[in-house]
Amino acid sequence: MTDKMDDSSKSTDELKAQRHKARQQKVKAAVDAKIAKAQIEKGVLLVLTGNGKGKSTGGFGSITRAVGHGKKAAVVQFIKGNWPCGERNVLEKVGVEFHVMGTGFTWETQDREKDTLAAMGAWEAAEALLKDDTIDIILLDELTYMVSYHYIELDRVLEALKNRPPMQHVIITGRACHRAILELADTVSEVQPIKHAFEAGVKAQIGFDY
Structure with missing residues (x-):
């Protein structure tokens, strides 16, 4: 049995x-x-958007991966202020070029003219990188806000993205990405929040949030 x-x-x-x-x-x-x-081998335009946490972190992860493979990378940070940036502390040491808008959040400056000038300065640095065929990958961190707030003309952004070197990868992060950029992108990921510690009163902490 x-x-x-x-x-x-x-x-x-x-x-x-x-x-x-x-x-x-x-x-x-x-x-x-x-x-x-x-x-097909080509430069890929990746957009990381949505209201969830982790878009910039994901972008920096791709930059780190590229550098690990010997690629030449650059980062333009819009919105960010002058507080410490852990990713920048590491990546600048291995040759990654950084351009930081540096004025902080618009609700802190409350100065549209100042923010517009700062945004244009950062964008002009981005345009130069988008013409440089020695740069393999670029992170345009929080660029979406600059378009939403009309600090940078949408058509100018689209033109630079379309005319960049054919093998150059670009990553754009930020909430509420404009539909025209989404349509141009090769890959789009939307990060959605389920829970966020900040909503429960937990402050942003160095080494984890920035």
């Missing part, structure tokens, strides 16, 4: 294993087909 139960259990396990293998073979075939089809 026991032998029959063992045989039955073994047969059930074997059947499950066979079914699992068959499913995974189908998955592999589908993935292999997509890999075989994706043979």
